Amino acid sequence: MAEEPRIEEAVEIVLAALPCSVTLPAGAGKTELIAAAVAEVARRGGSCLVLTHTHAGVDALRRRMQKFGVLSGPVLVRTLDSWAYDLIAHFPDLSGLVVPPAPDWDMSDEYHRAAACAARSRAVGRMLKVSYTHLFVDEYQDCLVDQHELVLALATSIPTAVFGDPLQSLFNFGANQPVDWDSDVIPNFPGTEVAYRPRRWDPNHQALGAWLVSVREQLVHGMPINLASAPVKWVERRHARTHVQTCYSALKLEGTVAVLGHQRWDCVNAAGTLGGNYSVMEALDEKIPVKLAEKIDTKGGAEIAQALVKFAIDCSSGLAKHITSTKRKQLGEGKSFTTRSAELMPAYQAVLQVRSDPQPRFVRIALERLGELPQVTIHCREAWREVLRAVTVAATEDCTVADALQRTRNHTRAVGRRPSARVVSRPLLVKGLEYDHVIILSPEKYSAQELYVALTRGSKSVAVISDTVVLPAAKMATRMDMPAGN
Numbered sequence: 001m002a003e004e005p006r007i008e009e010a011v012e013i014v015l016a017a018l019p020c021s022v023t024l025p026a027g028a029g030k031t032e033l034i035a036a037a038v039a040e041v042a043r044r045g046g047s048c049l050v051l052t053h054t055h056a057g058v059d060a061l062r063r064r065m066q067k068f069g070v071l072s073g074p075v076l077v078r079t080l081d082s083w084a085y086d087l088i089a090h091f092p093d094l095s096g097l098v099v100p101p102a103p104d105w106d107m108s109d110e111y112h113r114a115a116a117c118a119a120r121s122r123a124v125g126r127m128l129k130v131s132y133t134h135l136f137v138d139e140y141q142d143c144l145v146d147q148h149e150l151v152l153a154l155a156t157s158i159p160t161a162v163f164g165d166p167l168q169s170l171f172n173f174g175a176n177q178p179v180d181w182d183s184d185v186i187p188n189f190p191g192t193e194v195a196y197r198p199r200r201w202d203p204n205h206q207a208l209g210a211w212l213v214s215v216r217e218q219l220v221h222g223m224p225i226n227l228a229s230a231p232v233k234w235v236e237r238r239h240a241r242t243h244v245q246t247c248y249s250a251l252k253l254e255g256t257v258a259v260l261g262h263q264r265w266d267c268v269n270a271a272g273t274l275g276g277n278y279s280v281m282e283a284l285d286e287k288i289p290v291k292l293a294e295k296i297d298t299k300g301g302a303e304i305a306q307a308l309v310k311f312a313i314d315c316s317s318g319l320a321k322h323i324t325s326t327k328r329k330q331l332g333e334g335k336s337f338t339t340r341s342a343e344l345m346p347a348y349q350a351v352l353q354v355r356s357d358p359q360p361r362f363v364r365i366a367l368e369r370l371g372e373l374p375q376v377t378i379h380c381r382e383a384w385r386e387v388l389r390a391v392t393v394a395a396t397e398d399c400t401v402a403d404a405l406q407r408t409r410n411h412t413r414a415v416g417r418r419p420s421a422r423v424v425s426r427p428l429l430v431k432g433l434e435y436d437h438v439i440i441l442s443p444e445k446y447s448a449q450e451l452y453v454a455l456t457r458g459s460k461s462v463a464v465i466s467d468t469v470v471l472p473a474a475k476m477a478t479r480m481d482m483p484a485g486n
Contacts, residue, residue, distance in 0.1 A: 005195035007036045013194050015040065018159040021140065021189035023166070025213055026456035027200025030163050031064045034136050038075050039068035046133030049158065050077045053142045055416050057432055061138065080147055081108055084115035094118040102410060112146035119153035128157040139432065140164035140185065145177040148184055162189050167216060167452045170428045172477035180478065200434065200459050207231045212456050219448040225471040233463040243441050243465055244273050251277055255436025259424045260454045262445040268380060270441060271424040272317050276377025281425035284409055289386045293401040296363055296391070305355035306332035308363060311387070312370040315380035322373050331355065347373055361395040364388060427453040436460045447477035
């Protein structure tokens with residue numbers, strides 16, 4: 001766009017239209033708009049409740065509000081889940097649910113429903129009206145129907161605007177019931193248009209930003225994407241390791257790099273080929289550490305030792321050659337597990353200690369020794385650190401490893417991930433994040449939403465590895481795609 005859209009005009013449009021919804025493409029200033037709206041409400045003497053879905057989103061909103069001079073007084077920014085949990089904890093009778101001292105996020109659906117019940121009560125409604133003049137909900141395309149019902153309940157007491165983008169809706173899998181923008185959102189929060197520009201790609205990569213806006217229509221309508229004249233780098237996939245050279249070359253680029261796969265296993269495999277230069281970003285509810293924790297808590301020494309070694313091998317490169325499959329089998333069967341190598345001896349002895357006495361403190365020592373072996377690099381660092389922290393907490397605080405792992409994850413949810421400049425991940429996990437450079441490994445496996453999210457993560461460059469320069473039509477995933485009965 002030739003002229004800079006004035007943020008003040010967009011704020012006026014939103015505040016005059018409540019209740020409303022605002023759809024903005026990726027990188028088009030949605031966070032800026034919410035922060036500016038909060039600042040204007042504060043200037044008028046009001047106060048805002050701002051809800052989003054992730055702690056990273058909370059941090060981003062708070063940082064942007066500081067830019068507009070908004071301090072903590074006139075605004076509360078929380079994740080929707082944590083705010084719902086706190087509401088229930090304060091009003092168990094009105095919500096119909098008593099929650100434990102620490103949240104159990106496996107019960108998040110129940111938390112949403114209970115919080116909606118409390119929010120519809122007269123007492124909580126009065127409290128909300130006194131506490132907040134406005135409610136803003138970010139990333140609304142990520143709301144599941146139970147979260148949507150909670151927001152509807154809050155909207156009966158607080159003038160509400162919701163912000164999102166249906167083309168970034170990625171929770172259309174499993175038993176999830178995401179909102180449908182046309183049938184769920186628009187009837188309750190009518191759409192309001194504001195002027196925007198693709199800010200993420202200013203000032204030096206505007207051609208990429210403009211192309212990403214133009215390609216939205218093709219993705220929504222299931223059309224192929226021709227990369228021949230696009231401002232992205234296309235790399236022809238000639239064999240299974242085509243990505244290796246591209247990813248190694250990206251290490252020379254200035255800034256952060258995200259390599260995007262499809263499923264966890266292909267992310268792990270890709271990271272394993274890259275010599276520890278890239279770290280796998282895990283889901284916060286990744287099951288592999290959970291299963292290992294449960295084994296440490298409940299199984300015998302031989303099974304725990306074998307599972308620990310397998311976990312270490314799966315998280316790293318170079319370890320399998322030090323502990324062969326034959327030795328791993330012998331370990332699990334309680335047979336001889338020895339080595340003649342002085343370099344390997346400390347790790348072998350630590351693993352044997354686990355087999356004979358599988359206490360969490362010995363598990364920690366064994367894991368540390370395995371990671372220190374020569375030519376071993378850890379690429380699943382988040383999972384590795386989670387297990388290390390969990391067994392350390394279990395050893396010092398006399399709790400189960402599973403409980404310690406849950407505490408570790410709750411802490412991560414509260415303080416955020418440790419940033420990494422080189423990651424291998426999936427669109428679902430990097431949505432809402434921004435990198436300087438992005439390499440997409442398997443675009444033909446993506447839904448339209450996954451492809452759009454992947455393409456829009458890179459602010460400086462995007463490389464796409466595929467069989468042909470024309471990407472096949474990607475289907476828009478909806479909750480109608482889920483198996484019957486879900």
